[in-house]
Amino acid sequence: MSKVFVFVDHTNGAVAKTASELLTLARSIGQAHAVIAGTSSDLDAAVPVLNKFGASSITLLESGEINNHPSSAIAIALADLAKSQGAKVILLPSTARGKEIAGRLAVRLESGIITDAIALTPELVSTQSVFGGSTLVHSQIVKGIPVITIRPNAIEPVEAAGSAAIEKVAVAAIITAKITSREPAVRGARPELSEANIIVSGGRGTDGNFAPIEELADALGGAVGASRAATDAGWYPHSHQVGQTGKTVSPALYVACGISGAIQHRAGMQTSKTIVVVNKDPEAPIFDIADFGVVGDLFAVAPQATAGIKARKG
């Protein structure tokens, strides 16, 4: 059976949700071959999850330094491995890091690249949702080992217990651009925005007060997002921005509060499965894509919804 390479993103061995999605997709095409870059202890932490989602084999690109050289060393090692093992296709998450590696891989392998796919058939025909979700494009790579990045949350992860063979490949640290120090982001208890199943976002309408947004997100067990107006004003960190120049998200539920729905915001959330809107202005364009829209004040509607959800959960 053909080998479908899956690049596994992780933080200190904690595997990103995208890996379970990519492994699920890989199994529908061929044998899932997981590739993870980092140390042996990262690998040990990751193996149980990779087995749970049906990896047939796992390769560790081993280097203690690899995390200090964002993408070039990984791309070189991954390209060599894909060539020597005859990969049929390489799947990566459509995240900032995934795309950086993917671009390099395509150059090294002289292969075609498709980014932000939301589906992929066994014949490797990909579907992309473009122009803010208004158009679906089907394309296929015609040269090389196809390099395809898959949008987070586009594939429903399905477990398939297995026990993968493990191999380690030493990677030489290639020092070009290097990270000299880090200030890790303070992570709250909320899920990661790009992985979240539920997102509650606030915009200019919050007037800087995100408390009702955060409380509703917490009641729903979701992540908090923001429009660019809100991040530009410094009300919420840039890493929470949804839209053209922020994250593209596709959760089961997206709740937009006090957001008008500019085309650049919609570009990042329009493919969410269910969209709920709370906005004072009945003419706001965001209502055009709402499954459930409330014309009202978010400072009244959101707290009432939060209380209602808490009451139900008991």
Place this chain on the structure above:
Amino acid sequence: MKILVCVKQVPDSWAEKKLSPAKVLDRESADAVLNDLDEYAVEEALRIVEANGGAEAGHTITLLSMGPERAQEALRKGLSMGADAALHIHDGALAGSDALSTSRVLAEAIKKEQPDLILTGTESTDARMSVIPSMISERLELPHLSFAGDVQVDISAGKVVTKRMTDEGVEAMEAPLPAIVTVIEKINEPRYPSFKGIMAAKKKPITQMSLADLGIAPNEVGTGGAWSEVKDFALAPARGAGVKVVDEGSAGSALVEFLAEKRLI
């Protein structure tokens, strides 16, 4: 120091975009502008020059764009912001080029120009692939510092230091020059061209280059040389008309009912 800024002309990001029957972006259906995200790169180049003694110190800024005839308008915009000169790669054979071709063409031009620093935006708002800068880096084996929210050039030490802003946090990065730096939209506030700037831009040189000038065969790029192929496209099914309620005191509770019905809580 010679700074090169990669800029692209794109359909206005405020316009609704569509594909033409030829399965490529219908560029006639929207106004063409300088990619908003590349304005930050132009602005950052101007600030780097200003922080290091200005043009008097011998620093220059050259814009580089691959695109059709009218991409010159976008180059003029960058020149009117204050860049010194522009290079326009324009060749009929380039129509329909994908990321691999585009990065190859830009890389060849960069090789010819030998800049000390290359600045780019994070994404072109039409293609939205965010891969061109890392592809150029791979082709030219130049260090790439991505997601820069701050750029400092130390000319005497021959290095560039950036702050890389990602979900993991803020990372201090450095690399020897020449290097490629991709800047994010939070890095600065691009200036509006002044009247003087617009007048001066009219006299600044835009050098045209063809594929032959770069030593690339026409059949290696464009639609014919593409590594991927669009099979077909369709308008996404319209979202079914949703429910819209006006809050009269209980819309929050109605919202909870809706979520419960959809099994989202």
